Amino acid sequence: MNSSAQSLILIVEDEDSIRLTLRDYLKGKGYSVIVASDGVGAIKQLLDNEVAVIVSDYRMDTLGGDYWIRFLKEYCPDKKVIITSGFLKPEFPIPFPVLYKPFDYSELERQIAEALWSGHPRDGQ
Numbered sequence: 001m002n003s004s005a006q007s008l009i010l011i012v013e014d015e016d017s018i019r020l021t022l023r024d025y026l027k028g029k030g031y032s033v034i035v036a037s038d039g040v041g042a043i044k045q046l047l048d049n050e051v052a053v054i055v056s057d058y059r060m061d062t063l064g065g066d067y068w069i070r071f072l073k074e075y076c077p078d079k080k081v082i083i084t085s086g087f088l089k090p091e092f093p094i095p096f097p098v099l100y101k102p103f104d105y106s107e108l109e110r111q112i113a114e115a116l117w118s119g120h121p122r123d124g125q
Contacts, residue, residue, distance in 0.1 A: 007031075008033070008049055008050060008051050008052055008053075009033045009053045009054075009055060009112060010034050010035070010042060010049070010056075011033060011034070011055050012036045012037075012038070012042040012056035013035070013037070013055075013056070013057045013084070014037050014057060014060040016037070019035050022055075023035050025105045025109075026105075026109065026112070031112070034049060034051070037060075038061065038064065039060060039067075039068045040062050042056065042063075043063075046076070052079070052116060053079070053080045053081075053082065053112055053115050054076065054079050054080070054082070055082045055084065055108065056072070056081065056082070056084065057083075057084050057085065058094075059085060059086075059087045069083070069094060069096070073095050073096075082099060082108070082112065083096050083097065083098045083099070084098070084100075084101060084108070085098055085099075085100060085101060086101035086102070088100070099111060
């Protein structure tokens with residue numbers, strides 16, 4: 001376990017199997033993790049918890065996509081954000097790093113560790 005274990009990670013993913021296995025994987029690596037199944041649930045978690053890193057799917061039925069990205073950019077400028085997506089294309093402008101599905105959990109863990117150690121991992125800023 002590393003010092004990043006004290007930093008809380010919020011996973012926002014509408015697919016139960018991905019959300020829960022990713023939660024279990026990161027907890028097994030020593031991270032503190034909370035989850036939400038959509039943007040509305042994520043807002044509730046953000047209001048109730050001091051989150052350091054948000055790992056979020058892009059495309060979700062409830063408050064996902066462009067509106068969710070705009071919300072994160074406008075209202076969470078102090079949070080480190082990593083977007084996951086099987087939908088986005090690399091040329092689509094997103095102000096956060098994007099990890100394309102399917103991805104290796106160890107690659108996501110590497111990006112989380114980098115975000116925790118290096119400040120805001122935002123593309124284009």
